[in-house]
Every structure is written in structure tokens, then in C-alpha cells.
Amino acid sequence: QQQVKQSPQSLIVQKGGISIINCAYENTAFDYFPWYQQFPGKGPALLIAIRPDVSEKKEGRFTISFNKSAKQFSLHIMDSQPGDSATYFCAATDTGFQKLVFGTGTRLLVSP
Amino acid sequence: DSGVTQTPKHLITATGQRVTLRCSPRSGDLSVYWYQQSLDQGLQFLIQYYNGEERAKGNILERFSAQQFPDLHSELNLSSLELGDSALYFCASSSLLGAGNTIYFGEGSWLTVV
Numbered sequence: 152q153q154q155v156k157q158s159p160q161s162l163i164v165q166k167g168g169i170s171i172i173n174c175a176y177e178n179t180a181f182d183y184f185p186w187y188q189q190f191p192g193k194g195p196a197l198l199i200a201i202r203p204d205v206s207e208k209k210e211g212r213f214t215i216s217f218n219k220s221a222k223q224f225s226l227h228i229m230d231s232q233p234g235d236s237a238t239y240f241c242a243a244t245d246t247g248f249q250k251l252v253f254g255t256g257t258r259l260l261v262s263p
Numbered sequence: 264d265s266g267v268t269q270t271p272k273h274l275i276t277a278t279g280q281r282v283t284l285r286c287s288p289r290s291g292d293l294s295v296y297w298y299q300q301s302l303d304q305g306l307q308f309l310i311q312y313y314n315g316e317e318r319a320k321g322n323i324l325e326r327f328s329a330q331q332f333p334d335l336h337s338e339l340n341l342s343s344l345e346l347g348d349s350a351l352y353f354c355a356s357s358s359l360l361g362a363g364n365t366i367y368f369g370e371g372s373w374l375t376v377v
Contacts (some may be wrong), residue, residue, distance in 0.1 A: 187368075194265060194353050194368030195306070240306060250319050251366065253306040 155243050157254025164261050170228035172257045174241035177222065181243040185251070186215065186226050189238045198239070199226070231261045266290065267369035269354050275375045281342040284372045286354030288335055294318070294357045295337040296366065297329055301350040312337060344376045 156175045164170045174184075185200035201208045201215040201224065208215045214227040228235055241254040266289035276282055288295050297309040299322075308321035312331035323329075326344075331337045341348060355368040 192370070194267070194355070194370050196265065196368065197365050250308050250311065250321060252308070255305045 155241060155252050155254045157241050157257060159257060160255070161258040162260070164228075164231045164259065166231065166233060166261055166263055168231050168261075170226075170231045170235065170259055170261070172226045172239050172241070172259070173223065174225065174243075174254050175221075175223045176243050176252075178243070178245070178252075179222070180245040181252075183244050184215070184217065184224050185242050186213075187240045187242060187253075189240065189256075195240060228259075231259075233261045233263050235259060236261050265367040265369060267354055267356050267367050269352075269369040269372050271372060272370070273373045273375075275377060276344060278344055278346060278376055280344050280376075281340065282344065282374065284339040284341070284352050284354075284374075286337045286339070286356075286369060288337070288354070288356030289358075289367055292356035292358050292367075293335065294359065294364075295331050295335070296355040296357075297323075297337070297339050298353040298355065298368075299350050300353060300371070304350075306353075309339070341374070346376050349374055349376045 186198045187195035188198045189195040199210045199213045203219045212229045217224045238256045238258050240256050242251040244251050268287040270285045293314045296311045299307045309323040310329050311319040315331050326342050329339045351371045353371045355366045357364045357366045
């Protein structure tokens with residue numbers, strides 16, 4: 152019930168391409184879904200987040216798509232750049248309870 | 264820079280020993296979280312404090328304990344250390360309770376148990 156499943160484990164995308172990372176959850180009480188970006192030697196940093204009352208949220212080149220009925224959400228990185236090479240974590244939590252449950256992470260490499 | 268400060272950045276210690284990791288949250292943040300990141304377990308929530316009180320507990324071992332002091336800094340105490348405790352320990356903070364408030368992570372404390 153507390154798991155968040157993330158795929159793929161690793162991803163190689165050419166510069167300018169679209170990176171897509173998928174996550175699925177089981178706990179229907181989850182209502183806040185952030186994505187974190189982590190560079191080597193650094194802590195995770197909030198990238199973008201969504202609540203289930205909207206199906207999509209876009210911030211610059213980053214878009215979250217959310218499918219409440221399927222209990223799935225995904226991160227799309229448009230026009231991927233080498234500087235986007237990092238590990239991306241999806242996460243989920245429920246209102247009033249900030250115990251973030253993280254996915255297992257996706258290591259993204261954007262080739263020049 | 265997230266504003267969350269963790270010390271020490273690296274620590275090597277022997278099995279059976281005890282260590283203390285320290286965290287200073289962002290200025291004004293009342294809530295502090297501890298997470299453990301390892302290759303096999305990913306990012307695991309350990310414990311949360313809000314204004315000095317424990318608010319949520321995750322997969323924290325009985326050998327581990329934490330506290331948040333009146334000045335809001337927090338310490339994570341790890342005792343009777345085992346090889347499997349080697350991991351990156353993150354502290355994070357946020358201003359309020361409740362989902363939707365951004366949680367800011369520090370850069371972590373690397374613990375190696377030998």
C-alpha cells in the first residue's frame with residue numbers, strides 16, 4: 152500500500168529528445184505527487200509537483216501527467232539537455248502527513 | 264543551496280560504535296525529517312519532528328534515535344552500528360505540516376561502517 156513503483160531504472164536520451172519516467176502507486180489516500188532531481192553528491196531537490204485534481208502540470212521543459220483512475224503519473228522532460236543528467240525520484244504522500252514515499256529512482260543520461 | 268546544513272559530511276566508523284549526525288534546518292522551518300539512502304533500499308523515511316515533537320515514524324531501527332532541540336536543530340543518533348548501516352543520511356526541513364509544503368533536503372552525511 153505504501154509503495155511507489157518507478158520505471159525505468161535508467162534511461163539514455165539524446166540531446167533535444169524527450170525523457171519519460173513513469174510511476175505507479177497503490178495507496179488511494181495519496182494526494183500529493185512531487186518529483187525530485189538529485190545530482191551526484193547532492194541532496195534531492197524538488198523539481199515539480201502535482202495534486203490529483205489536475206491531469207497535467209507544466210513548468211518550463213518539465214511536465215507531470217497524472218492519471219488518477221490508473222493511479223499512475225509520469226514526468227516528461229522536453230528538449231532534454233546534458234545538464235538534465237541526474238537521478239529522478241517520484242514520490243507520494245497524503246494530506247497532513249509529510250512522510251514522502253519515494254520511488255526507486257531513474258538515472259537519466261542525456262548524451263550530447 | 265537548500266539552506267539545510269548537515270554535519271559531518273563524511274564519517275567512517277567501526278562496527279559496534281555510536282555516531283551522531285547533526286542537522287540545522289532552513290531558517291524558520293519547524294519540521295525536520297530524516298531519510299536514509301542506500302543502494303538496495305533507496306530513499307527511506309526514518310522519522311519526522313515538528314517544533315520539538317515527534318510527528319511521524321518510518322523505517323527507523325530501534326538502534327537509531329533522533330531528537331529536535333528548542334533551537335530547532337536535530338540530531339540522529341545511530342548506535343551499535345552494523346555494516347549494513349552504511350548509507351547516505353539526509354536531513355530535510357519544511358516550514359509547515361501537511362502535504363504540499365516543499366521539503367528541502369540537505370546534502371547528506373555519508374556514513375561508512377567498517
